[in-house]
Amino acid sequence: MDDDEAGALRRLTVLRPLTLAWVRRYLPDGEQIIGSEALHGGITADVRKLTIGTQDGNSRELVLRSYVDPFYVERRAQDSLSREAGALTALAGGDVTVPKLVAVDPTAAHCEYPSLLMTYLPGRTVVTDDGVEARVPLLARELVAIHAVRPVERPREYVALSTAETVVVPEGADAAAWAAAINVIRKGAPSYEGRFLHRDFQPGNVLFEVLPSSTPAAGRISGVVDWAGTSWGPADLDVAHCSANLALLHGPEWGLRFAEAYEQAGGALAATASDRLYWLVRDALALSEEVSVVSQPWREGGRADLTTRVVEERLDAYVIALMDALG
Known part of the structure; x- marks a missing residue:
């Protein structure tokens, strides 16, 4: 040998x-x-x-x-x-x-x-703040394309494992905002028109083709990975998941802006503010149960600034922003 x-x-x-x-x-x-x-x-x-x-x-x-x-x-x-x-x-x-x-x-x-x-798909995930304003519209268009898929055989209906009782309120969080948010998801889920869902669509599962000499803003999406959670359910749920991840990665304002970008790309969301709030809040509160787990891959990807405490603070700010905007 x-x-x-x-x-x-x-x-x-x-x-x-x-x-x-x-x-x-x-x-x-x-x-x-x-x-x-x-x-x-x-x-x-x-x-x-x-x-x-x-x-x-x-x-x-x-x-x-x-x-x-x-x-x-x-x-x-x-x-x-x-x-x-x-x-x-x-x-x-x-x-x-x-x-x-x-x-x-x-x-x-x-x-x-x-x-x-x-x-193997070429490309890499991009979780830096640099270029986020250019990537958000790309993410939105990609998600619209996913929701347009009409498979011969539908995947199973979506499952939401989190409940009002399992929410973990971060230390120092706005108690009133979180109590109001938890009350939102105590109600039954709104009616919806089903779509093909990725169910974990967020920057960590989207690959960008970025030239060595370019900035992340110059990249394009080269593929989407990790389809283990594929489900059938409301488009709002995928949008809410990506929104919450963007809020934790880049700040609450980017969570709020993703839903707008999705509609600008041709996607359709729930007709009423209360229905939209339900899905947005449900996913944000679900992340409260696994903040350290969710943020670990981001730190491995170069975002050492995203400590568990920083992410908890951003989640708190995002929940407050949601309740202020739609509550």
């Missing part, structure tokens, strides 16, 4: 034997895995970029998503991977650029862990 082969073998030791064999099963003759790199940004799954050596001496990349945490393996992996596989199939060749599904093993029948193998 020469030095190159030994190095490749060391890089592959992070892949378990059964998973390695499973991936190799879907490679054309003459191709081999020559590298593995962890991709940051995932919260619930281990995500790796695999470098594949091709017959002509070049290389290409695949992405392997595996659920390794026992909690997610037992309760969510099969459903999440099945939904992602269904979404990638439904979106293939459409207006929204997504990875191409290669293989899926949602029950770990062949791999050590439930896994999905897909193609």
Whole structure:
């Protein structure tokens, strides 16, 4: 074994034997895995970029998503991977650029862990403040395109796991504003016209093609990833989720402006202010339960300023802004 082969073998030791064999099963003759790199940004799954050596001496990349945490393996992996596989199939060749599904093993029948193998999309996530004013309209147009998808088979109806009782009010938050917001979601959900939802559409799942010599404002969207939560439900819910994430990343004003950008891009939201407020508040309060988890990938992506405390303060300011604007 020469030095190159030994190095490749060391890089592959992070892949378990059964998973390695499973991936190799879907490679054309003459191709081999020559590298593995962890991709940051995932919260619930281990995500790796695999470098594949091709017959002509070049290389290409695949992405392997595996659920390794026992909690997610037992309760969510099969459903999440099945939904992602269904979404990638439904979106293939459409207006929204997504990875191409290669293989899926949602029950770990062949791999050590439930896994999905897909193609790699070029681009990177951008979470800096620089260029946000140019990216927000791009995000809005992309979400309008997602909501325009009409799959042959609808995904399951959306599920909202958070409740008024599970909200975590940040220390020092405006008690009156939060009490009013919690009362909003105690009511039943408004009626809505169903749409195809990503269910976790936010800057951390959108890839931008940014030239080395350009600023983030000069980029374009090269793809959307992480379709494990694909659902059928109100467009307002996806808009609310992206709005809340933008508010925490860049400040409350950007959360408020995203809904406007979505409508300017041709999207349709709930007709009344009270119905819009319900969805916006519901998602903002849902994030209160996992502030540290949500903000960790942002810090890994270069936003060291977004400490848990800073994000809590921005969430408080956003809830106050929502209640002032629509309450």
